[in-house]
Amino acid sequence: MSATAAAPVKTLPEHHYLNATYGIRSWLLTVDHKRIALLYLVSVTFFFFIGGFFAMLIRLHLLTPSGYLLSADTYNRMFTMHGVAMIFFFLIPSIPAVLGNFFIPLMIGAKDLAFPKINLLSWYVYVVGAAFTLYSMVSGGLDTGWTFYTPLSTIYSNSAVAPAVVGVFITGFSSILTGLNFLVTIHTMRAPGMTWFRLPMFVWAHYATSIVMILGTPVIAITLALAGMERLFGLGFFNPAMGGDPILFQHLFWFYSHPAVYIMILPAMGVISELIPTFARKQLFGYHFVAAASLAIAVIGFLVWTHHMFLTGQSTYAALAFSFLTFLVAIPSAVKTFNWVATLYGGSISFDTPMLYAFGFLGLFLIGGLTGLFLGCLGTDIHIHDTYFVVAHFHYIMVGGAIMGYLGGLHFWWPKMTGRMYPEWLARIAALILFVGFNLTFFPQFLLGYLGMPRRYHVYPPEFQVYNVMSTAGASILAIGYLLPMIYLTWAAFFGKVAGDNPWPATGLEWKTQSPPLTENFEVTPIVTWEPYDFHNRPDLGLDAVASNGVAPAHGDD
């Protein structure tokens, strides 16, 4: 039977959160988590394009060994501001503050987050932090590297360090408030029957992420406060000339900034854990192990920070311990990957755009994760630390992993957020362009790194040119891959085909309400009687209740 034959023309529901009230005030003073999510969507997209613009200039500049486009100082500002915009103002808030904000209450059957006004406050805090950082960018720029290493940042830099530090400091509080809100919401606001082990993996991932946000972010705030005071008032926390220790700064900085990698990647893993079961129409393989892996990553992730500092002269014993723990933290990620692939077996797999992003994520995250082994390994890190190998590795994780997850999630939930469908074929082509462009941009950088090209170089010896040209070529393809979704998703929000309540169909509670949802999410609080991703006991989805791929049902003891 075909679902499309003779389907009646769908229309949007009469009342939903988008048309509940009108006017700029109704948005700027909203306490609806869904509207706040859209506010975040607009702001993080803004920063994504600022960061992307800087990235484009960087890649163009590096086409030739002597760097024809920018002066040394300008180049240094470009990569610094690229990093600051992308990490603190795009990647860290992207999935949690947009998709998490929108869908955690819907997924657990709640009307809103636990603290709707604090949710709005967290967006304003973000905006104030962003304003300081933008001020730094236009009033002299920032040239310290996103890592703010002392004493360069506190004593020697001639750029606008103070406003940037203040901006990042302030934005941290937005992250803390969001994490707090999620934790309380997940603990207290689950609908009847929504037990811990019926939570979608996306919610588990955000639970783990929230722990990292709450415990890690205060440390970066303190660190940047100390650095700011050193710069503004000449206090000698990190300045060796005054008895301070520049390496202490790195310890404090990475104590947050390594776990921050998990703030970026855990939510993306959560998205992938939704996409694969949905588009394979099959339960997530090893649900409990995947949930436990998220928590293990969040906890062990706090114990590996000095792997960024193996060559600062730190004690050999410390290096050994931290390298060992770094290898340990790799294991839960491997476990997740195997479970995702295992979920495909016996499934009924479609290749809708979100699933293409999930496949893309798998490939890129695999490479990103495995290349982390070379860096966590003491012997090889001596050579590749602070080279392009590192640059390639973390772009595979943060761009290949986190952004593929984010875009996959945006496509998956766009019909729920806007009530309308994006153009499927265009979206598939864009996903393909992204995947190809990404690999062409960043794979050559692994080779550059092993050949010994240090990072943050505005000029380089001619022997490195071939791979730089490849990388720049890839970046232009990648740019198209990012512009396309930006354009057609915006178009689809207004003019796309009406999607209906559950177009895929998917099993989560968010699909049990109308698209776009009501301001209060559900007309009546739902009661959950089914397991997550269970397509077999869900006649309401309108699917055949019997598996069709000739695989006998097996009840493993997960």
Place this chain on the structure above:
Amino acid sequence: MQSPLPFFPEQASNFAGNVDALFSYILVTAIFFTVLVTLLAVFAAFRYRRKNASDIGAEIHGNTALEIGWTLIPLILALGMFAWGAVIYVNYRTAPKDTLDIYVIGKQWMWKLQQPNGRKEINELHIPVNRNIKLILGSEDVIHDFYVPAFRVKMDVVPGRYNTMWFRPTKVGKYHFFCSQYCGTNHALMGGWVTVMDPAEYAAWLSGESGDVSPVSAGEKLFTQLACTTCHVPNGTGRGPSLNGVYGAKVLLADGSTVTADEGYIRESILQPKAKIVAGYQPVMPTFQGLVTEEQILNLTAYIKSLQTQPVPAKGAGVAPATSGKK
């Protein structure tokens, strides 16, 4: 000479072969898992592709044996990588005794390097092949990093302390070195060439016209000028311990612990004399922080190192008696 798409840089030190071998081991493991997971995913995507719009998948929840398997196997492989990497790293961080010591100072945006006989170079380093070389690294301003890709070695150069790195060049030639810790405007220009020479050629080069005073004699002169000699009397009768034989030896501290007197310890004792007090002495030494330049500290350090061969007095030495060293 070089392939248009090179993969490994030249191997020109004792570490290069081993680092590349470890890299290859991890690479083979990584490629194996990439191919395995990709093939499994691609196979599943085709074998289980959706045939009818309303089809659903089989009811499979998980498998504990599989979970344990794919936790333990990667763990074992990862521990192998850890162990091999640890062996290389410990070797790299533990310099042998017979090194040729070169003093390196990084500053925005140049390198000053000095041979043991005093010959100075800027952004150039000449060294003999097949000798163990130790670089003693200091910075005048921000953090830099001395990196020689062909040797597979690098080390941060941190203001306020000494780091050391060692290697043994194995092949005559000219190799790039870079600053690989971002240090401001001209970070990318802060590099140069390491020239590895035949020992005979190196000796000839070293004795060439330079007119530079060796760090040891410069340090000896400073040692008198700064009046260090009034307290650190060689025969051990001064208010401070004799420095004869201190370098490389264990020093007994007032709190009962011992410390090996390396370059970092000597530097710290000049700049923060109260940080580690030698047992039996009063904390009377003033700090020289801000009074001596990085180069002068290096010279003093070189001079104190040269006292290693001087006779240690029975009383008043900074060196811990062989029996009293407790943990």
